[in-house]
Amino acid sequence: MDYGLDTKSARLKTFNTIFIIVWLLIACFPFIWTFWGSFKVRADFFSRSDWWYAISAFNTLIETGGKFTTNAYTEAWTEGEFWKASKNTIIVTVFVVSISLFLGTLGAYALSRSTEKYAFWILMAALIFRAMPHITLVSGYLFPFFELQIWGILPTTIVVLVAINQPFTLWLLYSFFKTVPKELDESALIDGCSYFQAFRHIIMPVMWPGVITAGLFSLMLAYNDFTVTALLLNQENHTMVPKIQSYLGTNQHEGNLMWAVSAVVSATAPLFMLVMFFQRQVISGLTAGAVKG
Amino acid sequence: MPNKTFFWFFLPTGLAMILFIGLPIISTGIQSFYAQHDQVVKEVKKCDPFGCTVSIVVDNEETTKIRDAKPLGKFNGFGTYTDRNHLAVDEIKKFWNETGSFGAFVDQVTNLPFYKALIFTLTYCLFVTPNVLLLGFIIALSLNAVARKIRGPLIFGTILPMIVTPLVGSLVLFWMIDSQGIIGANIQNLMNDPYLSLKSSKTLTWITIIIYGIWHHSPFAFVVFYAALQTVPQEPIEAAIIDGASRFQRIKHIVLPHIYPVVTFVALISLMDNFRVFEPIIGFSAEGSAQSLSWLIYDNLVNEEVILFGSAAATSMMTIIGIAILLAPVLIRTWKEFKTAR
Numbered sequence: 001m002d003y004g005l006d007t008k009s010a011r012l013k014t015f016n017t018i019f020i021i022v023w024l025l026i027a028c029f030p031f032i033w034t035f036w037g038s039f040k041v042r043a044d045f046f047s048r049s050d051w052w053y054a055i056s057a058f059n060t061l062i063e064t065g066g067k068f069t070t071n072a073y074t075e076a077w078t079e080g081e082f083w084k085a086s087k088n089t090i091i092v093t094v095f096v097v098s099i100s101l102f103l104g105t106l107g108a109y110a111l112s113r114s115t116e117k118y119a120f121w122i123l124m125a126a127l128i129f130r131a132m133p134h135i136t137l138v139s140g141y142l143f144p145f146f147e148l149q150i151w152g153i154l155p156t157t158i159v160v161l162v163a164i165n166q167p168f169t170l171w172l173l174y175s176f177f178k179t180v181p182k183e184l185d186e187s188a189l190i191d192g193c194s195y196f197q198a199f200r201h202i203i204m205p206v207m208w209p210g211v212i213t214a215g216l217f218s219l220m221l222a223y224n225d226f227t228v229t230a231l232l233l234n235q236e237n238h239t240m241v242p243k244i245q246s247y248l249g250t251n252q253h254e255g256n257l258m259w260a261v262s263a264v265v266s267a268t269a270p271l272f273m274l275v276m277f278f279q280r281q282v283i284s285g286l287t288a289g290a291v292k293g
Numbered sequence: 294m295p296n297k298t299f300f301w302f303f304l305p306t307g308l309a310m311i312l313f314i315g316l317p318i319i320s321t322g323i324q325s326f327y328a329q330h331d332q333v334v335k336e337v338k339k340c341d342p343f344g345c346t347v348s349i350v351v352d353n354e355e356t357t358k359i360r361d362a363k364p365l366g367k368f369n370g371f372g373t374y375t376d377r378n379h380l381a382v383d384e385i386k387k388f389w390n391e392t393g394s395f396g397a398f399v400d401q402v403t404n405l406p407f408y409k410a411l412i413f414t415l416t417y418c419l420f421v422t423p424n425v426l427l428l429g430f431i432i433a434l435s436l437n438a439v440a441r442k443i444r445g446p447l448i449f450g451t452i453l454p455m456i457v458t459p460l461v462g463s464l465v466l467f468w469m470i471d472s473q474g475i476i477g478a479n480i481q482n483l484m485n486d487p488y489l490s491l492k493s494s495k496t497l498t499w500i501t502i503i504i505y506g507i508w509h510h511s512p513f514a515f516v517v518f519y520a521a522l523q524t525v526p527q528e529p530i531e532a533a534i535i536d537g538a539s540r541f542q543r544i545k546h547i548v549l550p551h552i553y554p555v556v557t558f559v560a561l562i563s564l565m566d567n568f569r570v571f572e573p574i575i576g577f578s579a580e581g582s583a584q585s586l587s588w589l590i591y592d593n594l595v596n597e598e599v600i601l602f603g604s605a606a607a608t609s610m611m612t613i614i615g616i617a618i619l620l621a622p623v624l625i626r627t628w629k630e631f632k633t634a635r
Contacts, residue, residue, distance in 0.1 A: 008438070012540075016435045016438055016439070017439075019431075019435050020432075020435055020436065020439065020447065023432055023451070024447065024450045024451065026508065027450055027451055027453055027454050027508070027512070028450050028453055030465045030466055030469060031453060031457075031465060033465075033469060033475065034465045034468065037468070045468075046468070046471075046473040046474070047473060047478075048473055050478075051473075051474065051475045051478035051479065054475065102305075103305045103306040103309060104306060106302045106303070106305060106306065107302065107303050107305070107306035107307065109302060110294060110298070110299045110302035110303045111303070113294045114294045114299050115294075116296070116299070119299075120631060122303070122307075124624065124627065125310075126310070127620075128620065128624075129310060129314045129315075130565075131565045131616050131619075131620055132314065132318070132613065132616065133568070133569035133571075133586075133587050133609075133612055133616070134569070135569070135571060135587045135590045135591055135594075135609070136318075136321060136587075136590065136609035136610075136612050136613055137313075137314060137317045137318070137321075138590075138594065139321055139324070139590050139593075139594060139602070139605040139606055139609045140316070140317025140318060140319075140320040140321035140324070140606070140609070141313075141317050141320075142594060142600065142602065143320065143324055143364075143365070143602050144317075144320055146364075147364060159309070159313065160313055162309060163309040163310055163312065163313030163314055164313070164314065166306050166309055166310050166314075167310065167314075170306065195294065195298045195302070199302075220456060223458075224457070224458030224461075225458070226458060226459070226460045226572055227571070227572075227591075231591075231594055231595070241458055241460055241461070244460065244461065244464070245460060245575065248464075248578075260464070261468070264461050264464060264465065267461065268457055268461060271456060271457065272453070272456070275449070275452070275456050276449060279445070279448065279449055279452075282452070282456075283448070283452075283516050283519075283520065284520075
């Protein structure tokens with residue numbers, strides 16, 4: 001901590017710098033390495049003989065004539081049908097984010113403005129729902145979905161992801177709405193607004209930071225989900241993450257590892273860009289529940 | 294807010310949660326009391342010039358008919374809970390009577406699928422959660438000491454492991470640690486053991502998954518602690534410096550008590566998340582030596598011949614009970630606070 005009276009010894013400063021550098025290496029190097037390796041051929045990135053091939057590109061030179069190759073990308077996106085998976089991911093993400101923000105803001109606003117006892121119990125129930133492992137919920141969905149014949153399609157998955165996402169969105173937006181003074185909507189009510197009008201015209205305009213944070217978290221959940229999408233979607237409708245898993249192969253059929261590597265990079269890059277732009281919101285979202293509560 | 298207005302505002306989200314979180318839990322509960330139908334078999338007499346043989350084959354037509362009539366399966370009561378793949382009551386009784394020493398008994402029990410998974414899940418929670426708290430706190434302290442200007446990019450680098458999905462995160466690490474990856478190959482060279490690999494050793498696999506867990510969850514603890522550190526008041530710290538308190542004493546007696554509520558929050562969240570560990574097992578292809586409760590459910594649900602709804606549901610119910618036990622202290626505390634606040 002940088003306080004006026006707090007003098008740090010040179011040794012402590014050096015130690016601190018070294019620690020941060022080491023930590024950042026541990027945190028970031030795996031991603032840099034995967035990015036680097038995605039432009040090599042399999043024999044280099046997963047070399048049986050010498051790991052240095054991944055840097056010197058020994059086999060990549062022999063197979064493609066250059067030190068870098070984008071073969072893994074073109075193959076995964078065309079032959080591997082990764083374009084379809086990313087199209088599905090975009091559909092799922094857009095719908096999940098917009099629907100869960102719509103439901104979440106309404107519900108959280110009501111919770112934050114209610115003085116009744118049941119508001120507390122609803123928040124507690126949401127906390128318990130938040131703790132449920134997704135796979136246990138999926139084991140509850142599968143059978144009824146098969147019977148109703150709504151398994152495998154995108155709309156079902158979107159609704160399920162919205163619902164799974166609600167507890168967290170509610171808590172997050174609740175803590176944001178709490179910071180908006182009650183007097184603001186009360187004066188609007190006195191002026192003759194209905195609750196919905198006060199919500200729509202008075203509260204929402206000042207809530208954008210909170211809504212962006214909640215939206216980002218819904219986006220990350222929908223974009224990153226594996227459990228729900230892998231089990232509730234059929235092969236045709238798979239999103240990116242289950243698609244990556246399908247490239248890994250199983251005992252029965254050999255997968256295509258380089259496809260998986262390039263797909264991992266393709267799927268991670270947009271997410272990193274997004275977080276870079278919205279870093280402030282992500283951090284305020286993570287701390288909203290913790291520091292204020 | 295009047296009750297009626299509250300109702301209409303809350304209805305959409307409430308309906309979504311009841312339909313897709315509340316009902317599935319009930320549906321899981323019901324399914325756990327049923328088991329899939331046995332296959333109907335029939336005797337087929339086959340005659341060839343050398344004589345007749347009677348063989349038993351599956352009567353697919355009959356089996357489908359029964360399955361269509363009662364898709365939920367046959368009622369099994371608590372049968373699924375007590376069978377070999379879950380609580381294994383009979384097996385444990387048998388082991389208790391047959392094995393000589395207590396060590397051998399424990400050994401036998403921990404080889405049963407459910408207990409094996411339970412032990413891995415608990416070990417994972419036990420090692421990952423405290424280390425996440427510790428590492429997250431240290432990173433927060435040390436980033437808090439660097440110049441404000443360069444903190445932005447440093448924070449971005451720190452939170453990368455957290456924002457990727459666990460499957461991708463574990464794959465990225467696995468590709469390096471695997472025997473054909475950069476770290477794995479170098480460790481083999483260093484140890485001079487060409488057969489050393491992740492898959493060959495159970496202990497190594499467990500350690501790798503636990504390290505992955507710490508790597509993935511620490512950024513979350515860091516972010517929360519970092520934000521909490523910004524709210525620590527300066528005056529008591531300055532007073533402590535004047536009184537000659539060491540850096541360690543200042544952290545122990547001023548900073549830690551101040552951020553204590555946040556520590557319990559992070560501990561709770563990461564305990565809940567660690568309890569459902571599942572994707573790293575797929576990412577590290579560690580199914581052979583490490584199985585978690587969530588993985589058992591997944592395995593039942595992707596079963597190729599018949600989806601084992603009953604078995605998956607029984608494991609799910611027991612996982613939910615586990616979560617309830619973890620959450621109980623928090624709920625009781627909140628309830629007490631709520632009662633005194635009134």
